[in-house]
Amino acid sequence: MSDTESRIEASFAPFRERMQAAGLSESAIRAFRGSYAALLAGETGMIPEGTIEAAKDLPCADALTAPEAGLAGELLKQTVVIKLNGGLGTGMGLEKAKSLLPVRGEDTFLDLIARQILRLRGQTGGDVPVFMLMNSFSTSADTAAHLAERFPQMGGRETWELMQNKVPKVLAGSLEPASWPANPEQEWCPPGHGDIYACLAGSGWLERLLGGGVRYAFVSNSDNLGATLDPAILAWFVESGMPFAMEVTRRTESDKKGGHLAVRRRDGQFLLRESAQCLKEDEGSFQNIELHRYFNTNNLWIDLVALKEALEANEGLIPLPPIMNKKTVDPRDGSSPAVVQVETAMGAAIECFAGAGAIEVSRVRFAPVKTTSDLLAVRSDAYELTEDFCLRLHPDRKGQPPHLHLDQRLCKLVDGLEKNFPHTPSLLHCRSLLVHGPVACEADVVFKGDVVIHNHTSSSVRLKAGVHEGQISVG
Numbered sequence: 001m002s003d004t005e006s007r008i009e010a011s012f013a014p015f016r017e018r019m020q021a022a023g024l025s026e027s028a029i030r031a032f033r034g035s036y037a038a039l040l041a042g043e044t045g046m047i048p049e050g051t052i053e054a055a056k057d058l059p060c061a062d063a064l065t066a067p068e069a070g071l072a073g074e075l076l077k078q079t080v081v082i083k084l085n086g087g088l089g090t091g092m093g094l095e096k097a098k099s100l101l102p103v104r105g106e107d108t109f110l111d112l113i114a115r116q117i118l119r120l121r122g123q124t125g126g127d128v129p130v131f132m133l134m135n136s137f138s139t140s141a142d143t144a145a146h147l148a149e150r151f152p153q154m155g156g157r158e159t160w161e162l163m164q165n166k167v168p169k170v171l172a173g174s175l176e177p178a179s180w181p182a183n184p185e186q187e188w189c190p191p192g193h194g195d196i197y198a199c200l201a202g203s204g205w206l207e208r209l210l211g212g213g214v215r216y217a218f219v220s221n222s223d224n225l226g227a228t229l230d231p232a233i234l235a236w237f238v239e240s241g242m243p244f245a246m247e248v249t250r251r252t253e254s255d256k257k258g259g260h261l262a263v264r265r266r267d268g269q270f271l272l273r274e275s276a277q278c279l280k281e282d283e284g285s286f287q288n289i290e291l292h293r294y295f296n297t298n299n300l301w302i303d304l305v306a307l308k309e310a311l312e313a314n315e316g317l318i319p320l321p322p323i324m325n326k327k328t329v330d331p332r333d334g335s336s337p338a339v340v341q342v343e344t345a346m347g348a349a350i351e352c353f354a355g356a357g358a359i360e361v362s363r364v365r366f367a368p369v370k371t372t373s374d375l376l377a378v379r380s381d382a383y384e385l386t387e388d389f390c391l392r393l394h395p396d397r398k399g400q401p402p403h404l405h406l407d408q409r410l411c412k413l414v415d416g417l418e419k420n421f422p423h424t425p426s427l428l429h430c431r432s433l434l435v436h437g438p439v440a441c442e443a444d445v446v447f448k449g450d451v452v453i454h455n456h457t458s459s460s461v462r463l464k465a466g467v468h469e470g471q472i473s474v475g
Helices: 003-021 026-040 069-077 109-124 140-150 193-202 205-211 231-240 280-286 304-313 346-352 372-379 414-420
Strands: 052-054 079-085 102-104 130-135 161-163 216-221 244-250 260-264 270-273 294-303 323-328 338-343 357-360 383-385 391-393 403-405 430-436 439-441 445-455 461-463 466-474
Touching (some): 026 193, 026 338, 069 109, 079 109, 079 193, 102 372, 140 161, 216 231, 231 244, 231 357, 244 346, 294 346, 372 383, 439 445, 445 461
Parallel strands (some): 079 216, 130 161, 244 357, 403 430
Antiparallel strands (some): 244 294, 383 391
């Protein structure tokens, strides 16, 4: 062992001990060790603009044709659908899995996902495609109880659960494990969704899937109901022989701070650059949606044989570029010790597989819900629920979602949204909606064009049934 390796191992020893005591797998420990070594070496994870070129001229999914039924059925038998389901939606005031939030009537995200899978299984006449949820310790119990009650045919959690790991927070000064006796849970943090590779390996699921004849994985977020298993894209991916592929879509102004696809100059390899990896002086280029035009949808296609080979070639880990997030050990206490939360993004694996590629998809495959503004939009008629239980932007929107800015003092949390909008308005023909101050939206309200509501009083503006457009000012 070299002097550098000995120093890394000595510094990492207390982290290893803590993770082993918590029952984490060796794959999870190795993955975190790789990120910690980068932190110890002073790596920032930054990707300067001068080291990359813009991605361009990608194949387009809209030009693909669906495979014939026999081939589609065979490919579905070889595929697992994995939904990332670890988020609590705390930013919207939730204390349970965000996927349990009603999105259409009484139907939750998880209900619609289950119906998507059951519909596909109805077409294949069996238990394929395989379905899995990557849960966190915070979402596991609620998710299992919900599926057991509403969809017992999906099976018990031993058939579908992939449990996310956790990693220690690192003290910013000493780079030692953070300690917070007042609340020991605050000593840990999620490792980011890049953890999926360590989870698959460490849980034994990778071997079980491959042993069961499953070779391909389609991974997406549970809050993105547009991300269904598309046989045409699956067939394209299989025929391409790629080890890994990312679905990307054209960036809009609302996506300019999100991760974008790029090409590394030195070797022509695709990579993903997140905002946390952008130098301050490069922010203009990062947010230039004409230059860096492709946004990562977090819909990924993975050849599990290639994943196993990559793990074996890299001592059991995928060497994802780390993202160093600077926080305090207790996020609600700004005076608590400064820490570094080391995370990884699963899409960043595109730079870890030679021959990895990307495909451009339309916005119909990208409708995530990160805020209550997003939630109001997908609950409205700007999105339609298709016969295959996919929630997609209505064709009349011409690929452009409505641009919503709700009063964050009043509508940031779901309770506040539903107090101001007890009835979901029509947004089908609404370009933008800006709301400042309290409102009370009655049934059958239609917003059209660009709507601005300024209420400078403490009493709610009552929005009655009918068409509303232009500016509404009160007080």
